[in-house]
Amino acid sequence: VAETSGEIRRGIENVEHACGIPTLMMGETLEDVARGVDCETVRQPLGVFAGITPYNFPVMIPMWFWPYAVATGNTFVLKPSEQDPLTHQRIVELAVEAGLPSGVLNVVHGDATAADAILEHPDVSGVSFVGSSAVARLVYAKAGQTGKRVQALGGAKNHMVVLPDADLDLATDAAISSVFGSAGQRCLANSVLVGVGEAYDRVKMQLLEGANSLRVGYGLDEDTFMGPVISRRHRDRVIDLIDQGEREGADVALDGRGFQVDGYPEGHWVGPTVLEGVEPGMSVGQEEVFGPVLGLARAESVEDAIALMHEVAYGNATSIFTRSGRAAREFRYHAGISMIGVNIGVAAPMACFPFGGSRASFYGDLKAQGKDAIEFFTDKRVVISRW
DSSP, X not given: OHHHHHHHHHHHHHHHHHTTHHHHTOOEEEEEEETTEEEEEEEXXXXXXXXXXXXXXXXXXXXXXXXXXXXXXXXXEEEOOTTSTHHHHHHHHHHHHTTOOTTTEEEOOOSHHHHHHHHHOTTEEEXXXXXXXXXXXXXXXXXXXXXXXXXXXXXXXXXXXXXXXXXXXXXXXXXXXXXXGGXXXXXXXXXXXXXXXXXXXXXXXXXXXXXXXXXXXXXXXXXXXXXXXXXXXXXXXXXXXXXXXXXXXXXEXXXXXXXXXXXXXXXXXXXXXXXXXXXXXXXXXXXXXXXXXXXXXXXXXXXXXXXXXXXXXXXXXXXXXXXXXXXXXXXXXXXXXXXXXXXXXSOOOOTTSOBOOEETTEEESSOBSHHHHHXXXXXXXXXXXXX
């Protein structure tokens, strides 16, 4: 319930930011660029944009896109996930009740067939996508073939680096919230914790104690910390990755396989899971699990931790926990990751800043939210006048 409340607040934050469009959309003017000649830029809408969004955060993620598209003068077609299609349908109904004209914000339900129709339609000027990196690459390529603008946000394998001088209580709480909140089904989950030097054993002990005490159960119970994963198929995929990690040499320090909740025998349960000795060459060290699975890894220095991160194809987010300003500063320059948290577990930018990764986590030029959103949904027209 707390996660959902936070998601709704984050979505509303984007609407509030988009309401500042008179300032955000302002152009620029320079007089007398030559004798009697003035030059100015204006922003104009491009027409129809579309969004293809995933099942996780079904309120917030579409609101990374459509408030900015609509505020800049475009219409928008949303294709939400077929696994939870009604959530944003209700948001659109509320927007219409609030006065949004009919036909400005639209919802199309369906699977990949509907997504392909959006990508192929000649009237769609641009597409915003959030999902796996494999699909993000396909969306990026297909949209590019038809000349559409595209911002395709893909998957993640985020690392949290904990130094010996860190506040271990803060780091432990942040790690648990990051990877087990939303049952690990979010692109900002720090699914690998890298303990540097003597920090490893201490943070490992606290993590196991904290993860083992989490309440897993029905998601609408106020005291539930973690609910089920989205489907039986996804539960089986998460468990298969745990099995594969164990076969590849990881030690299962806390096992969530076979987890059950009294009264809900058909629930898609995976309990909090901690794997020790995770390396980049392992499936659980390289692939996005998208479930409540935390990998533990050792490093002897910050440089070694960064090198370990760079062995993974993704570049969505990362965090460092330290009391050293020097270490934090060096980390932010050398991490090579787009969203960086310093003593922050979930490095989620506010709506006025861009959201999106790098490397295999993002395909496109302009990211979600912030100034990038205004750039993405408008065309800059240059007017040169002589009087």
